[in-house]
Amino acid sequence: MVERIRIGATGRMVRRREILKGAATMGIAGAFPGLIARRAFAADTPTVVNSIRSLSNPYHATWNKGGAAFAASVGAEYVTLVTEGNSEKGIADIKAILAKTGGNCVINVDPNDSPDARPIVEAAKAAGAYVVTQWNKPNDLHPWDFDPNYVAHISFSGVPYGKAMADTLIKAMGGKGGIVALGGIESNVPAIERKAGLQQALDENPGVELLDLQVANWSATEALEKTNAWLTQFGDQIGGIWAANDDMALAAVEALRADGRAGKVPVTGIDGIQLAVEAILAGEMVGTVAWDPFWQGGMGLSIGYHAKTGKFDPSTEPKDHREFYGTGVIITSENAQSYYDTNVKAEPALDWNDIWGRVSGQIQYS
Amino acid sequence: MTAMEKSATSAPAATSQPGGRGRRWRLASWAPVIVLVLLCAAITAINPNFLSFGNAVRISQAAMIPLVLGLGATFIILMGSIDLSVEGVLTLATVILSLLVLNGANANELGLLAVVVVLLVGAGVGFVNGVIHVRLKVPSFMTTLGIWFIGVGVANALLGGMAVRINDPWIRGLAIDRFLGFPWGVWLALFCLAVALVIQDHTRLGRYIYALGGGEELAALSGIPVARVRIAAFTLAGVFYAVGGILAAAQLGLGNAQIGNGRLFTTITAVVVGGTALSGGQGGVVQTLVGVLIVVVLSNGMVLMGVPPSVQIGVQGLMIIAAVALSIDRKLMRIVK
Numbered sequence: 001m002v003e004r005i006r007i008g009a010t011g012r013m014v015r016r017r018e019i020l021k022g023a024a025t026m027g028i029a030g031a032f033p034g035l036i037a038r039r040a041f042a043a044d045t046p047t048v049v050n051s052i053r054s055l056s057n058p059y060h061a062t063w064n065k066g067g068a069a070f071a072a073s074v075g076a077e078y079v080t081l082v083t084e085g086n087s088e089k090g091i092a093d094i095k096a097i098l099a100k101t102g103g104n105c106v107i108n109v110d111p112n113d114s115p116d117a118r119p120i121v122e123a124a125k126a127a128g129a130y131v132v133t134q135w136n137k138p139n140d141l142h143p144w145d146f147d148p149n150y151v152a153h154i155s156f157s158g159v160p161y162g163k164a165m166a167d168t169l170i171k172a173m174g175g176k177g178g179i180v181a182l183g184g185i186e187s188n189v190p191a192i193e194r195k196a197g198l199q200q201a202l203d204e205n206p207g208v209e210l211l212d213l214q215v216a217n218w219s220a221t222e223a224l225e226k227t228n229a230w231l232t233q234f235g236d237q238i239g240g241i242w243a244a245n246d247d248m249a250l251a252a253v254e255a256l257r258a259d260g261r262a263g264k265v266p267v268t269g270i271d272g273i274q275l276a277v278e279a280i281l282a283g284e285m286v287g288t289v290a291w292d293p294f295w296q297g298g299m300g301l302s303i304g305y306h307a308k309t310g311k312f313d314p315s316t317e318p319k320d321h322r323e324f325y326g327t328g329v330i331i332t333s334e335n336a337q338s339y340y341d342t343n344v345k346a347e348p349a350l351d352w353n354d355i356w357g358r359v360s361g362q363i364q365y366s
Numbered sequence: 367m368t369a370m371e372k373s374a375t376s377a378p379a380a381t382s383q384p385g386g387r388g389r390r391w392r393l394a395s396w397a398p399v400i401v402l403v404l405l406c407a408a409i410t411a412i413n414p415n416f417l418s419f420g421n422a423v424r425i426s427q428a429a430m431i432p433l434v435l436g437l438g439a440t441f442i443i444l445m446g447s448i449d450l451s452v453e454g455v456l457t458l459a460t461v462i463l464s465l466l467v468l469n470g471a472n473a474n475e476l477g478l479l480a481v482v483v484v485l486l487v488g489a490g491v492g493f494v495n496g497v498i499h500v501r502l503k504v505p506s507f508m509t510t511l512g513i514w515f516i517g518v519g520v521a522n523a524l525l526g527g528m529a530v531r532i533n534d535p536w537i538r539g540l541a542i543d544r545f546l547g548f549p550w551g552v553w554l555a556l557f558c559l560a561v562a563l564v565i566q567d568h569t570r571l572g573r574y575i576y577a578l579g580g581g582e583e584l585a586a587l588s589g590i591p592v593a594r595v596r597i598a599a600f601t602l603a604g605v606f607y608a609v610g611g612i613l614a615a616a617q618l619g620l621g622n623a624q625i626g627n628g629r630l631f632t633t634i635t636a637v638v639v640g641g642t643a644l645s646g647g648q649g650g651v652v653q654t655l656v657g658v659l660i661v662v663v664l665s666n667g668m669v670l671m672g673v674p675p676s677v678q679i680g681v682q683g684l685m686i687i688a689a690v691a692l693s694i695d696r697k698l699m700r701i702v703k
Contacts, residue, residue, distance in 0.1 A: 257542060
């Protein structure tokens with residue numbers, strides 16, 4: 001008898017906790033779609049969907065703004081899906097939106113990881129939706145194998161821009177001296193390509209020596225530590241700092257500032273984030289490359305939207321319109337002010353109908 | 367021997383143990399210091415620049431944030447709990463600070479008042495950590511994991527993914543302006559160390575924290591208000607993380623939601639490498655200082671010695687195991703989990 005009461009009491013406690021848990025889960029589940037898809041879906045115009053990694057970095061936040069700007073320009077419903085670095089979630093969310101819209105949608109996706117692109121494309125084709133991928137996809141997955149639903153894949157080659165920044169840096173150093181370099185995560189394709197570009201520039205400029213290259217994993221904190229150690233090791237030998245992205249470049253500037261040398265040692269980054277452009281204006285950095293995520297977020301949708309609404313037929317487009325390198329904007333002290341005025345202070349005014357305007361060659365696989 | 371007696375003397379000469387163990391135990395507790403000295407000697411042999419004053423300043427700059435974070439985490443680990451909310455509180459503190467002082471995104475200019483707000487936020491988040499942990503009886507691992515994500519999430523929501531430049535001369539001055547050759551931030555971190563030392567050795571809270579770590583049931587039976595001590599310790603830790611956030615903001619000159627990335631690992635590593643046991647009750651803030659220096663000197667030294675980047679993380683792992691293995695007194699332990 002006593003035993004039964006005890007079990008009963010335990011059972012009730014567990015139930016109460018379960019109910020609380022269930023209620024909390026339902027509350028959270030209810031809040032999220034409300035946050036992300038605020039408006040009801042329109043019937044005729046295709047819904048336009050951006051699927052990106054997160055909204056916690058300036059790059060993807062700007063990407064999202066571009067998507068919203070394009071959607072507003074054609075009066076389409078706009079949905080942002082966030083993977084939070086989780087491939088399963090990314091694919092599941094896309095399948096959900098395909099089901100919800102009955103395939104009447106255009107998806108512009110930065111797949112969390114290369115293998116994700118295949119199930120996303122297959123699901124879109126099965127549903128009759130149109131899809132554009134950017135940055136990541138397996139090398140053997142091609143848009144022309146999924147005509148007409150897989151409209152295009154867009155990427156950016158890191159080699160020419162890594163080299164362009166190294167050239168800018170070397171020019172600022174007067175063509176000679178020592179360089180230290182901050183690399184991204186060693187296995188990342190952009191990190192490898194940008195480093196290869198740096199190496200090309202070094203080969204062409206025998207007067208410039210690469211003192212050291214350290215991997216700072218795209219992180220400002222790590223870049224600050226590495227730069228501090230270099231200031232001890234090389235001191236005045238450091239003539240310039242090349243960084244594979246802007247976060248690391250800005251951290252290098254801060255390390256120099258604590259040493260009283262900010263603005264005296266040229267620094268370059270890549271990505272074109274706002275703070276980097278401001279640092280160029282302040283004379284503390286000498287260059288960066290803007291991928292223009294605003295363009296990526298909007299134009300990826302625009303290309304898919306034009307195909308979906310019958311403005312062009314993807315299956316008749318040449319291959320360099322199906323898998324192409326986009327064009328980065330090289331920013332130096334010469335054009336930093338005009339770039340800042342048109343892209344940072346004001347929302348960029350892009351012609352969303354100029355869909356092939358930034359094609360710079362078909363993607364090459366090594 | 368009660369837990370209180372055990373903690374009556376403290377770092378780094380360490381606790382008294384009955385009988386012949388005393389001498390051995392002292393040696394083991396000095397192991398981290400020996401590791402640190404050997405490390406410095408090895409690096410100096412390869413690159414004499416290591417001993418320059420300039421490098422000492424740079425090491426102190428690199429150590430100031432991990433030290434402050436480690437001080438907070440030390441109190442939690444001394445209780446035998448764990449705090450994973452380091453990055454969450456730090457990120458939140460940095461982002462709130464960057465939005466309240468003179469900055470590039472809005473018209474706020476609260477100056478030092480913003481610092482007070484941020485410290486209160488840190489205390490508040492720590493307090494919530496403690497209350498959830500104690501009152502709802504959620505293990506500290508899960509509570510603080512949740513608070514970590516909530517902190518980063520709120521910081522994200524505040525900034526919408528962008529970075530904010532900090533222009534406040536007081537905040538930036540912590541990293542740039544110097545006193546006796548060292549940046550003010552380093553002095554602030556040392557001040558925090560002194561405060562932590564006083565709390566640890568000369569307040570009831572500090573003694574109770576040791577007692578809890580040594581044996582919570584015993585402590586409870588001796589009349590120690592266990593729940594209140596736990597909540598107070600988490601609140602205190604939150605304040606230290608907030609100070610870490612202020613220093614991070616000063617150092618990088620900006621607030622963004624990624625500023626905390628990777629700091630939890632450094633913090634816990636430094637505390638444990640210094641000789642504070644994850645099981646609680648042993649160690650202290652001075653050990654944490656030594657642990658932080660080991661971690662920072664190692665990463666500085668590997669660049670100076672020209673260790674290839676791909677090998678560095680592996681060397682760090684080896685050092686962690688070596689430092690902990692040296693400082694453990696195996697005779698005291700029957701079970702290792």
